[in-house]
Amino acid sequence: MTTTQPLDIAFFGSSLVSAYWNGAATYYRGMLRALAARGHRVRFYEPDAYGRQQHRDMADPPWARVVVYPGDDEAAALRCVDDARGADLIVKASGVGVFDALLEAAVLDLRAPGSHVVFWDVDAPATLARMQADADDSLRAQVPDFDLVLTYGGGEPVVSAYLALGARGCVPIYNALDPETHFPVAPDARFDADLGFLGNRLPDREARVEAFFLDAAERLPGRRFLLGGSGWQDRALPANVRHLGHVYTADHNAFNCSPRAVLNISRESMARCGFSPATRVFEAAGAAACLITDAWPGIAHFLEPGTEVLVAEDGAAVAAHLDALDPDRARAIGQAALRRVLAQHTYAHRAAQVEALFEGRDAVSGLQEVA
Template identity: 75%
Template sequence: MSAGLRIAFFGSSLVSAYWNGAATYYRGIIRALHERGHRVTFYEPDAYGRQQHRDIPDPGWARVVVYPGEGEDGVRRALADARGADLVVKASGVGVFDALLEAAVLDMQGPATLVAFWDVDAPATLDRVQHDPADPFRALIPRYDLILTYGGGDPVVNAYTALDARQCVPVYNALDPATHHPVPPDPRFDGDLAFLGNRLPDREARVEEFFLKAAAALPDKRFLLGGNGWGDKPLPPNVRYLGHVYTADHNALNCTPRAVLNISRESMARYGFSPATRVFEAAGAGACLITDHWEGIECFLEPDREILVARDGDAVAEHLRALTSERARAIGQAALRRVLAEHTYAHRAAQVEALLMGKREGKRAGVLGRRLG
């Protein structure tokens, strides 16, 4: 674009990945938009202990505004501060004031201001509004200029279209090579297979199948489990629980074990075309990645050459039995080459910029047409 946009972004947190799986995605997209000349202000609540578990300071590539997580005065001040932006984004899953924000951002819509809903958990959002016709967000969907999602492909696009969205476009997760890249192995994370993910109802049964079942089948292998919420979960003796793993340690965790496991949440696997941030983090570190099966994997990484695919825990165990260090390195290097060539946040930011350019030109043309008419 000839001039950078002023973007107001209401999301869960930019500065903390604590109970916030979208942090890597937000950081990658927003940093890349900044590098293309756009100015982003990120508005986030002080909630869920995230400010007490920050893993980055306020970055130079975005202005961060933290508002109180209790009482409406703070969020309404944030909304007032955002007025006049060229683009206002309400992300899903802020965690507090979601319904208020979903309606209030639409009050800023106008000839010079686009308003977008950026859905970082489209399966959950769609399941909710499809099962509850009275959900207040359902009636707001057609009013947004644009719905962006971080995954889902045609199933999500078609579902939002059926709810009368003006336009729905997936902007997939990707790699930020500045933050996720190969590093030397770290003895703290030595093992055969590592899995990193918070304990969530939509994921737990799949973790039992793909990770814990494989660990029980391979008592001679060493498994690492990272993420919040697993402390009271019964684990096989060959599984070491790491607790919350801060972003600064993600590269070492990806680079050290022989392989890294991705386990999609049930809803993400059901919709397909939903590669988690961990997929690109691991590939960017040159890790050998094993993933549960979901439709659309081949659009991002080639099975058996750039990624290993398993349909159950037995298949995970079989991959580990057969996986030599040499093959693991070859798969990891092939994945790294692929994501650098096609799946960085620079690629995604260029996509978003082109999309916004088209929407702004279309809005200007519509306003001019109404004036001339």
């Protein structure tokens, strides 16, 4: 529990209660739950869009008031903005998916003495690329008006890019582990395999899935590969790859704990930017899974290559890691990763950093402690 004055937080995001086509859900849940645990009050506004309400994987949590508005009703979205008026911290996240430009303009009208209006970018490489390519992008003109830009990753390249666009400040708040939701469980026969990969089929990721996962499967025809995620059903796969479709969050721990190893593949823009660990990295480490990840700048900032994570430059390297990986070493790597993330990379660490930012304490030292 925080000893400071509790904040009233109003947060506009894609969805808190559904991870369906919503990779930010784990981040939102971990971050906001940890802030609530420190005594802060949370309201989360999300649209009924993209089938997410029909594929909810959690009930409204006791630590946040969830307000769902119709995804085709602009007036309803603006009523939510009015409902947020007077909050101490008003957050517009990137990628809400509907009415983004409307919400970004509307929340800025809520600025008042004693309030902070923040843009929280959960896909900074994509957002920055869009703004840099279009001088007339509405958000580009608004960046200097936000009190602060927070990002879920990106390190110095992202910070510099936002400052160049006129941001008053930019601080990465990295993904992390919520140990109450992601933890070791007994293996489940449904997910038995040598290597598992969980990720939706996205244009910015598919070529890298081919290069790191499907290529490795073709190189090791005697090994069993498991593919979870939406969008792969019409993709031709090697005979030793089994496709599961969407894997609900309730099954993520079992998915991580059952294969010999699990694979993280960053989207191209995230890998190029670096310092952008996906929630997948911390979910797997929290389950004490042996994680193999594609190479990207900054991985050692979070997990030590060779002892807490295995790093691969391509599919051949993934196959080589898997071919040499015995059960004892896989367990040792997974346990080392679990110890590291519990010590340094939980959402409790991140929430303390966010709290320090809005108390006016030194954000840089807080960042160094948790990142």
